[in-house]
Amino acid sequence: MSHTPGPWQCLSRARRPARHSSEDLLRDVHDSTGELLATCYYTMGDDGNRVIANALLIAAAPDLLEAATQTLGLCRIRGECADVQPDEYCCGEHVALASAIEKAEGKL
Numbered sequence: 001m002s003h004t005p006g007p008w009q010c011l012s013r014a015r016r017p018a019r020h021s022s023e024d025l026l027r028d029v030h031d032s033t034g035e036l037l038a039t040c041y042y043t044m045g046d047d048g049n050r051v052i053a054n055a056l057l058i059a060a061a062p063d064l065l066e067a068a069t070q071t072l073g074l075c076r077i078r079g080e081c082a083d084v085q086p087d088e089y090c091c092g093e094h095v096a097l098a099s100a101i102e103k104a105e106g107k108l
């Protein structure tokens, strides 16, 4: 299973950068070719900021996944993770990174 390559971006329906507009209560997440990947909708009780925050988080997902994978990989090669068993990590933060990666890969 492999996700659409990043970078992804969050846009309003008018294709303006999301941080510069709050009147539109939908936010779309597109890949680098402009293909629509996801749409976040306003929900009851949302002041409009949550839908933007949700779409921004989704758009950042490929970057976050890559950063987490690289961080763990580097620690496994030349950090404290190199000194523990392959299924263990050097600290709670790296356990959390591994868990987030597994969630993104559908392993949890």
Ligand SMILES: [Zn+2]
Binding pocket: 075, 076, 079, 080, 081, 089, 090, 091, 094
């Ligand atoms: Zn580590």
